[in-house]
Amino acid sequence: MNAKSAPDEATEGSGGVRSARRALEIVSLLSECSPSLTTKEAVEQTGLPRTTVLRLLDTLEGAGLLWATENNRYIAGPSLLRWGAMANNAWQIPITTRQAMRELADKSGETVSIYVRHDIHRVCIAAEQGTQALRHVARVGSEQPLWAGAPARVLLSGASPSLLRRVAARAKGLDDGAETLAKWRDEAEDLGYALTHGEREDGLSVIAVPVRNHAHAVIASISLAGPTTRFVDERISDYHQGLAAVAAQLEEDGFANSPWLGS
Amino acid sequence: MNAKSAPDEATEGSGGVRSARRALEIVSLLSECSPSLTTKEAVEQTGLPRTTVLRLLDTLEGAGLLWATENNRYIAGPSLLRWGAMANNAWQIPITTRQAMRELADKSGETVSIYVRHDIHRVCIAAEQGTQALRHVARVGSEQPLWAGAPARVLLSGASPSLLRRVAARAKGLDDGAETLAKWRDEAEDLGYALTHGEREDGLSVIAVPVRNHAHAVIASISLAGPTTRFVDERISDYHQGLAAVAAQLEEDGFANSPWLGS
Known part of the structure; x- marks a missing residue:
């Protein structure tokens, strides 16, 4: 993979890390009081453009951190069950x-x-x-x-x-x-x-x-x-x-x- | 924030989302069998350049998803305790x-x-x-x-x-x-x-x-x-x-x- 990753590095700078940070911020919008989230709420609460939010939600859903329910809301995904268990252990x-x-x-x-x-x-x-x-x-x-x-x-x-x-x-x-x-x-x-x-x-x-x-x-x-x-x-x-x-x-x-x- | 986020959008494309995905992949390297991770292991297992891995580890640590221990290893961070509890609930x-x-x-x-x-x-x-x-x-x-x-x-x-x-x-x-x-x-x-x-x-x-x-x-x-x-x-x-x-x-x-x- 090293041959492939060298050119990536240029695009992976502060913009890339910011993107990772934003993705995590979106998961952090979930709380005990608001355990689910719509795209609209994610846009409002992050202040990010809708297209950006859609892409990040998609990434988070693909990784199993969020789960799209049938009524167009996102909830904590099942991958977090495993991560949570690891954190409990640690x-x-x-x-x-x-x-x-x-x-x-x-x-x-x-x-x-x-x-x-x-x-x-x-x-x-x-x-x-x-x-x-x-x-x-x-x-x-x-x-x-x-x-x-x-x-x-x-x-x-x-x-x-x-x-x-x-x-x-x-x-x-x-x-x-x-x-x-x-x-x-x-x-x-x-x-x-x-x-x-x-x-x-x-x-x-x-x-x-x-x-x-x-x-x-x-x-x-x-x-x-x-x-x-x-x-x-x-x-x-x-x-x-x-x-x-x-x-x-x-x-x-x-x-x-x-x-x-x-x- | 909207005025600020418009120019970001250009840099937030596939490169940005890839960056978020990579950050999540690094957390996924943790498992019950290997509950901690060194920078070297993260570089080897992702095939990403060391500079990229360092930046992503830093972001993940800042968000509390990873926690740097005193012996230079990363373990699941305490933020995952909360996310795990939310997932258990959902x-x-x-x-x-x-x-x-x-x-x-x-x-x-x-x-x-x-x-x-x-x-x-x-x-x-x-x-x-x-x-x-x-x-x-x-x-x-x-x-x-x-x-x-x-x-x-x-x-x-x-x-x-x-x-x-x-x-x-x-x-x-x-x-x-x-x-x-x-x-x-x-x-x-x-x-x-x-x-x-x-x-x-x-x-x-x-x-x-x-x-x-x-x-x-x-x-x-x-x-x-x-x-x-x-x-x-x-x-x-x-x-x-x-x-x-x-x-x-x-x-x-x-x-x-x-x-x-x-x-």
Whole structure:
């Protein structure tokens, strides 16, 4: 194939990569709330020309990432079943850590989540739901901003000034964005945890602790989240201890088997 | 964005779509057997120039589909967790059908799978594993060819001559490929089921029945698969009846809620 691919290279530059990015953006338009998509919606939501959208939808359908239903809508395709299973495998939390998460969720009644940093976002890779009727619902695979919430403060550990600026550029209503983020990050490092009230969502409180690799770098954050009314001072110390125990369990369990925890 | 996108369109033609396709091909290199990938492996397996592969890997990593580990390998990224969950949702089998599948797997001891046609492939969208030590293991989301196996014969119902030719072009050792496929398809339509022994895999037997929509078109296939030594004549009639009951259950359950079953 090499003889054939040399001339392709010229057309494969930023335009080609942009095209790949756009195709992925179209799949990302699907969500739990809008699990299907029409061509018209894809055109409106991407702002791309209809001909471009049609070509990309066709490519995505051919690859099995989207599936055209009989009523002219696109849904998540069956190839994503396999990719999803692979991702579940790659990001599987060791069973003992999973049990520790479940016990903490049962004991505290609040939802326990694990986040990792991905560029200027954080992604939820695991969650054990709390037991109370009013509770935080964490969606595995969902992206949250890095400028808000206790897990963000923990995950900013070791962030370069340029990363802080890029994160701050997305933050709304944050004066001196990058400096504020650096201050929050430093506070979290000093305390060993971060605690926020209503930062990302009104009435939602979150406490988060770091998970570190052998080189002591923060690679994940474990958090408890629930309504602010239940996050009273006398419970915070218990929450912190509970989270620290889960983090210690993950640090002990995870390094051998999980590629994402690094070496 | 429209003002900006008009000039893009020229560069978004076949080159752009090819680029998107190539990006998806790279993700497809990941499998249960090789859950991680180096740049070198991606170059070797795609035959693309290294610069192209690097750009595509970068795009895929940026979108969260791939995740760069600390030992220079790429694994399935956390965004796929969310996409996988969406696909699970879209392709969820109604609980009563799922129970019927489970009961048949328990009663027969063999693995029950549902396949749908996707272009010249068939994709497993659900499976209930058999109970015996030696059993067929069906992988949800995996693609199989349409030129082999009982589910293929069922799913070829209504296939156009050009589709038959495209499927046959991939078949190895099939004389008069398209004609043979048409004959097998017709036999399955007459019988109401298809039965194959060792067609795709030596020693593996499969019996499959169709699932039809309101317009009587075949939209899926339900099959039982196991070692040929256990697929003796006196059991085939029981297997057929068991499968027909599951198919009837899915036809009854599925049409209201599942977009993939069509209207």
